[in-house]
Amino acid sequence: xxxxxxxxxxxxxxxxxxxxxxxxxxxxxxxxxxxxxxxxxxxxxxxxxxxxxxxxxxxxxxxxxxxxxxxxxxxxxxxxxxxxxxxxxxxxxxxxxxxxxxxxxxxxxxxxxxxxxxxxxxxxxxxxxxxxxxxxxxxxxxxxxxxxxxxxxxxxxxxxxxxxxxxxxxxxxxxxxxxxxxxxxxxxxxxxxxxxxxxxxxxxxxxxxxxxxxxxxxxxxxxxxxxxxxxxxxxxxxxxxxxxxxxxxxxxxxxxxxxxxxxxxxxxxxxxxxxxxxxxxxxxxxxxxxxxxxxxxxxxxxxxxxxxxxxxxxxxxxxxxxxxxxxxxxxxxxx
Amino acid sequence: xxxxxxxxxxxxxxxxxxxxxxxxxxxxxxxxxxxxxxxxxxxxxxxxxxxxxxxxxxxxxxxxxxxxxxxxxxxxxxxxxxxxxxxxxxxxxxxxxxxxxxxxxxxxxxxxxxxxxxxxxxxxxxxxxxxxxxxxxxxxxxxxxxxxxxxxxxxxxxxxxxxxxxxxxxxxxxxxxxxxxxxxxxxxxxxxxxxxxxxxxxxxxxxxxxxxxxxxxxxxxxxxxxxxxxxxxxxxxxxxxxxxxxxxxxxxxxxxxxxxxxxxxxxxxxxxxxxxxxxxxxxxxxxxxxxxxxxxxxxxxxxxxxxxxxxxxxxxxxxxxxxxxxxxxxxxxxx
Numbered sequence: 080x081x082x083x084x085x086x087x088x089x090x091x092x093x094x095x096x097x098x099x100x101x102x103x104x105x106x107x108x109x110x111x112x113x114x115x116x117x118x119x120x121x122x123x124x125x126x127x128x129x130x131x132x133x134x135x136x137x138x139x140x141x142x143x144x145x146x147x148x149x150x151x152x153x154x155x156x157x158x159x160x161x162x163x164x165x166x167x168x169x170x171x172x173x174x175x176x177x178x179x180x181x182x183x184x185x186x187x188x189x190x191x192x193x194x195x196x197x198x199x200x201x202x203x204x205x206x207x208x209x210x211x212x213x214x215x216x217x218x219x220x221x222x223x224x225x226x227x228x229x230x231x232x233x234x235x236x237x238x239x240x241x242x243x244x245x246x247x248x249x250x251x252x253x254x255x256x257x258x259x260x261x262x263x264x265x266x267x268x269x270x271x272x273x274x275x276x277x278x279x280x281x282x283x284x285x286x287x288x289x290x291x292x293x294x295x296x297x298x299x300x301x302x303x304x305x306x307x308x309x310x311x312x313x314x315x316x317x318x319x320x321x322x323x324x325x326x327x328x329x330x331x332x333x334x335x336x337x338x339x340x341x342x343x344x345x346x347x348x349x350x351x352x353x354x355x356x357x358x359x360x361x362x363x364x365x366x367x368x369x370x371x372x373x374x375x376x377x378x379x380x381x382x383x384x385x386x387x388x389x390x391x392x393x394x395x396x397x398x399x400x401x402x403x404x405x406x407x408x409x410x411x412x413x414x
Numbered sequence: 415x416x417x418x419x420x421x422x423x424x425x426x427x428x429x430x431x432x433x434x435x436x437x438x439x440x441x442x443x444x445x446x447x448x449x450x451x452x453x454x455x456x457x458x459x460x461x462x463x464x465x466x467x468x469x470x471x472x473x474x475x476x477x478x479x480x481x482x483x484x485x486x487x488x489x490x491x492x493x494x495x496x497x498x499x500x501x502x503x504x505x506x507x508x509x510x511x512x513x514x515x516x517x518x519x520x521x522x523x524x525x526x527x528x529x530x531x532x533x534x535x536x537x538x539x540x541x542x543x544x545x546x547x548x549x550x551x552x553x554x555x556x557x558x559x560x561x562x563x564x565x566x567x568x569x570x571x572x573x574x575x576x577x578x579x580x581x582x583x584x585x586x587x588x589x590x591x592x593x594x595x596x597x598x599x600x601x602x603x604x605x606x607x608x609x610x611x612x613x614x615x616x617x618x619x620x621x622x623x624x625x626x627x628x629x630x631x632x633x634x635x636x637x638x639x640x641x642x643x644x645x646x647x648x649x650x651x652x653x654x655x656x657x658x659x660x661x662x663x664x665x666x667x668x669x670x671x672x673x674x675x676x677x678x679x680x681x682x683x684x685x686x687x688x689x690x691x692x693x694x695x696x697x698x699x700x701x702x703x704x705x706x707x708x709x710x711x712x713x714x715x716x717x718x719x720x721x722x723x724x725x726x727x728x729x730x731x732x733x734x735x736x737x738x739x740x741x742x743x744x745x746x747x748x749x
Contacts, residue, residue, distance in 0.1 A: 234707035372569030
């Protein structure tokens with residue numbers, strides 16, 4: 080079984096599923112497992128401040144075709160890791176997210192990697208196309224981890240698809256945010272996307288670099304239990320620019336500090352100490368568990384290759400079911 | 415052409431499309447036009463404070479099968495209009511939204527109308543099923559007009575579908591929020607919904623009770639231009655409870671007051687005077703134009719029956735296109 084889209088053709092993959100390059104979570108094992116299962120794994124380049132981590136994780140892919148992703152506003156301070164990665168790691172694709180990708184787009188394209196830019200509005204999609212993005216990832220605020228504040232996947236994707244088809248019809252659109260199973264994949268394709276980027280669902284995989292205690296919380300959680308807030312970033316010392324916040328599971332820490340960011344900054348020294356201790360002790364009443372609204376669709380921790388396969392199989396079954404509700408005779412053969 | 419789902423069967427309609435009962439906008443002409451085109455129109459019962467308006471608009475439907483909808487927190491003050499409607503207007507279905515539907519659910523069910531309850535979280539969906547809702551409308555925050563704050567359609571709908579299939583498998587699920595065309599309808603069906611409820615797209619129809627000047631603004635707007643805020647409600651004197659706000663097009667008024675609600679309440683007398691004057695003068699730099707993120711999919715003001723037909727036709731074409739990307743032979747005949 081497979082779903083053949085422009086994305087699978089362009090990236091030479093079997094399934095239109097891309098692993099989100101989740102900082103410190105999407106390592107070489109997870110990325111290569113997704114790639115070997117037929118999707119495309121992106122190793123986390125994160126803030127671009129730890130090239131050694133990235134190089135080590137790439138080594139773990141053992142030559143499997145993978146890409147990587149970086150946080151653009153952080154690259155603006157030091158893009159060394161991006162340039163080293165382009166020179167030495169041969170990523171199939173590079174995803175630039177959060178902040179202005181302008182200073183880095185040309186270097187990615189000239190390296191031969193596919194340039195992917197993640198956007199959260201139609202206006203940012205226009206800018207991404209101006210920069211020559213070959214793949215625009217349209218991310219809704221239902222996503223886990225870092226997101227913007229106002230647009231959601233269901234309405235953003237078709238608007239970006241329409242923009243792309245007018246402005247740069249050879250560019251592709253990938254949907255991100257809230258997609259946790261094959262129903263979501265089928266829905267994204269219905270909206271006109273060429274594929275999906277999934278984070279939360281793979282965060283809850285065996286290959287993710289995540290403590291089991293945190294994953295257990297995600298299995299229990301409903302999407303209702305997530306909240307968008309910058310308080311974990313403040314505690315960790317990452318100064319994210321507006322309008323970005325992180326979608327995480329509600330816990331004692333978010334209940335205490337979300338909406339009281341000023342007070343949090345005033346007492347940051349002691350709070351940061353407690354927060355770091357909670358991280359070390361795997362106390363997720365305090366430390367954050369990132370997760371999109373799709374956590375409600377996560378019911379167990381599975382192997383990433385099984386997630387790829389079951390997502391595609393469910394999407395195919397979904398499409399077959401949609402076909403049956405069309406009150407029309409089918410053509411004699413598919414395709 | 416038609417899409418046959420459990421919703422079309424249950425409501426005895428041709429297309430799985432329901433008109434949102436938009437306050438003062440979804441009158442008898444719009445509702446009956448949607449119903450005659452094969453969907454189900456819901457006349458706006460709104461705050462339940464103007465039964466004469468509702469009765470007059472029902473008269474305009476000339477006996478076409480329609481339903482109606484009410485705002486539950488407002489019914490809690492005076493449910494007279496609901497009971498009169500159930501006694502005298504024979505609505506096919508009644509949608510209860512925003513606030514506790516508990517005190518009104520039994521009356522709706524005993525009247526013979528189909529009980530529809532709109533929810534914004536999985537937890538509220540559970541409560542709706544406990545109350546005997548026959549149709550749960552799962553509304554994401556990308557919707558226009560009043561919405562809650564945290565969940566979006568793409569991730570909420572499959573979670574509600576899973577809940578319903580476990581807890582009350584005979585109940586149906588309708589998706590609301592961000593659905594502006596046939597791609598959105600097909601996506602909603604892929605997520606497991608039995609149909610959709612559309613507001614924004616019909617707000618931009620010829621039969622909507624909306625000034626042409628306001629509709630012109632919606633045609634120009636992108637979903638990026640919408641904002642969730644309670645400031646128009648404060649200006650109008652409607653005291654909405656948390657967590658509800660209204661998604662409207664950004665304008666001078668929202669730029670001035672969103673985020674400054676305390677200051678707005680302090681100067682409400684003069685602001686309300688200006689706001690009411692702007693409404694009367696159709697000055698939509700000040701008066702609000704409600705609209706969901708789907709405004710980006712609205713490119714012209716069409717007749718509501720054409721909207722129903724083109725949405726279904728596009729959904730069918732979308733499903734046919736999805737079918738072609740399955741890398742499998744089709745069965746000899748559909749259905």
